[in-house]
Amino acid sequence: MKAMTSLRALGRAxxxxxxxxxxxxxxxxxxxGPRSGGEPTGAASAWxxxxxxxxxxxxxxxxxxAAHPDKTFAVQSFANDPYKQKIRTAVGAxxxxxxxxxxxxxxxxxxxxxxxxxxxxxxxxxPALADRFLPSIAAVGQIDGKTxxxxxxxxxPVMIYYNKDLFAQVGAQPPTTWGExxxxxxxFQAAGIAPFTVAGQARWPLLPWFSYLVDRVGGPEVTDAIxxxxxxxxxxxxxxxxxxxxxxxxxxxxFVNGFASIATDSGADTALLYTGRAAMSxxxxxxxxxxxxxxxxxxxxxxxxxxxxxxxxxxxGDPANVVGNPSNFWSISATATPEEKQVARDYIKEExxxxxxxADLLAVGNVPPVAGIDDEIAASSDxxxxxxxxxxxxxxxxxxxxxxxALSPEQGDAVLTNLQQVFLGQxxxxxxxxxxxxxxxx
Amino acid sequence: xxxxxxxRRSGASGLLAVPALxxxxxFALVPLAGALVxxxxxxxxxxxxxxxxxxxxxxxxxDPLTGQALLLTLKIMxxxxxxxxxxxxxxxxxxxxxxxxxxxxxxxxxxxxLLSSAAVAIAFKAILDPNFGVGxxxxxxxxxxxxxxxxxxxxxxxxxxxxxxxxxTLLYQAGVRxxxxxxxxxxxxxxxxxxxxxxxxxxxxxxxxIVTSSTLMLTGSLTYFxxxxxxxGGGPGTATRLLPLxxxxxxxxxxxxxxxxxxxVILVVAxxxxxxxxxxxxxxxxxxxxxxxx
Numbered sequence: 001m002k003a004m005t006s007l008r009a010l011g012r013a014x015x016x017x018x019x020x021x022x023x024x025x026x027x028x029x030x031x032x033g034p035r036s037g038g039e040p041t042g043a044a045s046a047w048x049x050x051x052x053x054x055x056x057x058x059x060x061x062x063x064x065x066a067a068h069p070d071k072t073f074a075v076q077s078f079a080n081d082p083y084k085q086k087i088r089t090a091v092g093a094x095x096x097x098x099x100x101x102x103x104x105x106x107x108x109x110x111x112x113x114x115x116x117x118x119x120x121x122x123x124x125x126x127p128a129l130a131d132r133f134l135p136s137i138a139a140v141g142q143i144d145g146k147t148x149x150x151x152x153x154x155x156x157p158v159m160i161y162y163n164k165d166l167f168a169q170v171g172a173q174p175p176t177t178w179g180e181x182x183x184x185x186x187x188f189q190a191a192g193i194a195p196f197t198v199a200g201q202a203r204w205p206l207l208p209w210f211s212y213l214v215d216r217v218g219g220p221e222v223t224d225a226i227x228x229x230x231x232x233x234x235x236x237x238x239x240x241x242x243x244x245x246x247x248x249x250x251x252x253x254x255f256v257n258g259f260a261s262i263a264t265d266s267g268a269d270t271a272l273l274y275t276g277r278a279a280m281s282x283x284x285x286x287x288x289x290x291x292x293x294x295x296x297x298x299x300x301x302x303x304x305x306x307x308x309x310x311x312x313x314x315x316x317g318d319p320a321n322v323v324g325n326p327s328n329f330w331s332i333s334a335t336a337t338p339e340e341k342q343v344a345r346d347y348i349k350e351e352x353x354x355x356x357x358x359a360d361l362l363a364v365g366n367v368p369p370v371a372g373i374d375d376e377i378a379a380s381s382d383x384x385x386x387x388x389x390x391x392x393x394x395x396x397x398x399x400x401x402x403x404x405x406a407l408s409p410e411q412g413d414a415v416l417t418n419l420q421q422v423f424l425g426q427x428x429x430x431x432x433x434x435x436x437x438x439x440x441x442x
Numbered sequence: 443x444x445x446x447x448x449x450r451r452s453g454a455s456g457l458l459a460v461p462a463l464x465x466x467x468x469f470a471l472v473p474l475a476g477a478l479v480x481x482x483x484x485x486x487x488x489x490x491x492x493x494x495x496x497x498x499x500x501x502x503x504x505d506p507l508t509g510q511a512l513l514l515t516l517k518i519m520x521x522x523x524x525x526x527x528x529x530x531x532x533x534x535x536x537x538x539x540x541x542x543x544x545x546x547x548x549x550x551x552x553x554x555x556l557l558s559s560a561a562v563a564i565a566f567k568a569i570l571d572p573n574f575g576v577g578x579x580x581x582x583x584x585x586x587x588x589x590x591x592x593x594x595x596x597x598x599x600x601x602x603x604x605x606x607x608x609x610x611t612l613l614y615q616a617g618v619r620x621x622x623x624x625x626x627x628x629x630x631x632x633x634x635x636x637x638x639x640x641x642x643x644x645x646x647x648x649x650x651x652i653v654t655s656s657t658l659m660l661t662g663s664l665t666y667f668x669x670x671x672x673x674x675g676g677g678p679g680t681a682t683r684l685l686p687l688x689x690x691x692x693x694x695x696x697x698x699x700x701x702x703x704x705x706x707v708i709l710v711v712a713x714x715x716x717x718x719x720x721x722x723x724x725x726x727x728x729x730x731x732x733x734x735x736x
Contacts, residue, residue, distance in 0.1 A: 409697040
């Protein structure tokens, strides 16, 4: 009888321990990644993200490999979220690809602190590269004055996309101030249209609302203090004001019904915009790209409009400031061999965001962060849109990286969860500030 | 080592357990020890592992999220049991009948068992979409099922029940089919109606099936992860942040491996404790034939 009991107990322990194994096992599976230099097909390696911009990357590497048979890259493609976990494990296990794809911000910072990526300052200062990128974008790859990452993808400023038909239906003009925006809410509601769609379940689409409002109310200094982890930075009056404004907008019915359970992966948030059920969406250029694939006619008929986030009356922030993801970036793994590093440096210097590369990005709805591409934009499929995105990024006095990327992963997770609760009215702006201030101490 | 003694007593060599034991040690005990060690360490997955002493434990145990996650896990455990047991029991009794239409229905009931958790979750996510889901087509179902923090836990419990009821139905069906027909015949002669037969024959005869099924349900509910992760991601807010999900998010979204390991250890201890209590007090260990004297 006793034996039976301990057998069952052992079995249970097995299940529970298996779960623990999941945790530890996943952390230890870095060896599953391709070994630097161990790939038979390349002199160096790179991991890229599947999806809209994948083609631009594979084209670039294919052309490079064809032209440089002795300096080829082995390229592997991953989905976005699995990549983020895999790369962290690989970098932690000193098993990263030569070129590390990243977003800048807190993660890049942690790589730099752990000595996982090379200092590329000399490369960035090279005359061949120095003037290639937009300065506001290139700055995101710098930490303490040194360059650790160079841009490799389109600029992703967040702006408000709107359905022109619905605006015409209620006779509305794109709002330029917060007051005008709030005044539109009851007008759309009266017409049975949701003013804004947002994918609340994914959490991060809520973040631009917070970041923009904090910036417009208090200026970039408020966010700088938050990113610098200054004690009490989250209880700045601008943070409290921003969250109050968010709750006012939610209470006024600014967001579509059930926004808290709308996911991004199904494209349901954008679908609400182009099916005429919601008038506006505050989003990344991915909004445009999703419509490109989901409803190309909507674009072709010129029904999609866009405008920058409105100014806040009496706010300290410059209305030209922008929030979003400046770009994606390449870093070079510190654990790569000298030969691999040289190949990667040659690639960055000669190929990165070159003419064809930039044209490929434009073709899939991404505006490359390179200086002087007026001709390419004029020749693209939608010059007006690309011009707007480019100018927004190029003329921004300040381009704030999304907070979930700019902060440490731990704080990034906390800000997403707490902000979602602000949107749901589960916590007050004061509780939000207290909860986030508490993450600074730890 | 009671395990080895018991198998020797029943005749088989203890050596036969070696392969299983090796697997158990490599894939269960070693990672478990690893998690225990990490729970005292400061590690973000990169670079050096630093020692945190009891820091992680203090942080996690004072974090209101941990308490809430434990409470949610407890709640989902109890409610799941209350929902799943009667449904599985009744369906099991129903499908145990030999009529052909019941066999046909039984096949339909078992369909969810064939689907992977991720597929179930993705399907329900689409069905419950507030704008493009079933609510849009059928008016009275228009609820923000996954977005309402007060409602979402019960929706999750429903989806989990939809997924797991077929398995427990199968257990009960097999259990009912084991009950000798002669018992029912005798009861019929004594004038017992259907309800009396169910109450005084079926239920007592299923006693150990109920214990087995309940044990699986209760301990299994400690590890609900996949469905919840895909369906809600722990949200909205923290409304469905169960302990296993909290562990995952702490470890792989916040990159706090130490804190996540603390939660993992708590989960192991809770699982072990629950299993011990269940086996001790449910008569699981004294299980014997219910058909003595027949």
